[in-house]
Amino acid sequence: MAEHLTKSAARNIFYGGSLFFFVIFVGLVAQSVHYAIDNGGKISASAAAGKRVWERHACFDCHTLFGEGARFAPELGKVWLRYGGDKDPQGARDALKSWIRSQPTRIEGRHQMPQFNLTDQELDELVDFFIYTSTINTQNWPPQPKTAG
Numbered sequence: 001m002a003e004h005l006t007k008s009a010a011r012n013i014f015y016g017g018s019l020f021f022f023v024i025f026v027g028l029v030a031q032s033v034h035y036a037i038d039n040g041g042k043i044s045a046s047a048a049a050g051k052r053v054w055e056r057h058a059c060f061d062c063h064t065l066f067g068e069g070a071r072f073a074p075e076l077g078k079v080w081l082r083y084g085g086d087k088d089p090q091g092a093r094d095a096l097k098s099w100i101r102s103q104p105t106r107i108e109g110r111h112q113m114p115q116f117n118l119t120d121q122e123l124d125e126l127v128d129f130f131i132y133t134s135t136i137n138t139q140n141w142p143p144q145p146k147t148a149g
């Protein structure tokens with residue numbers, strides 16, 4: 001048995017090793033792409049418009065969405081499910097819209113949410129946005145879905 005690597009053995013180890021890790025790399029990229037594509041429902045035009053309402057009125061100045069934003073008010077990523085949207089979609093839609101319409105509550109000792117004077121269409125778009133965010137598989141992040149992450 002040779003005591004030293006021959007040139008061709010070293011070359012084979014180099015090419016073989018490179019190929020081996022390149023195949024693993026391609027596999028990991030494919031897996032990431034699979035998760036990225038398969039994560040949540042389709043974004044409707046209305047949900048996309050709802051995201052713009054969310055941004056225009058800077059709801060994230062007080063709320064978090066999946067832990068991102070300010071921690072003054074409840075986390076809203078899964079608010080649709082908290083309002084029972086999976087069981088009674090119309091009831092949850094009405095409840096969310098009337099909650100936003102009836103702010104501020106002026107209840108002593110509670111943080112207040114301002115009145116945004118949103119149109120019925122903007123409210124529906126926001127709800128569609130929350131329906132979309134509720135379908136995103138966050139692997140249970142944030143750990144406490146009601147309070148900020």
Ligand code: HEC
Nearest residue numbers: 057058059061062072073074079110111112113114116126
């Ligand atoms: C100035 C801070 C502030 C801003 C900005 C704000 N909110 Fe709120 N929001 C609150 C607070 C505080 C509460 C909780 C009030 C309470 O429980 O009495 C709340 C509650 C809510 C709830 C009910 C959450 C639940 O779990 O019951 C929804 C839905 C909501 N906000 C949506 C929005 C949307 C949409 C926007 C942007 C258009 C927005 N908020 C902007 C402060 C804010």
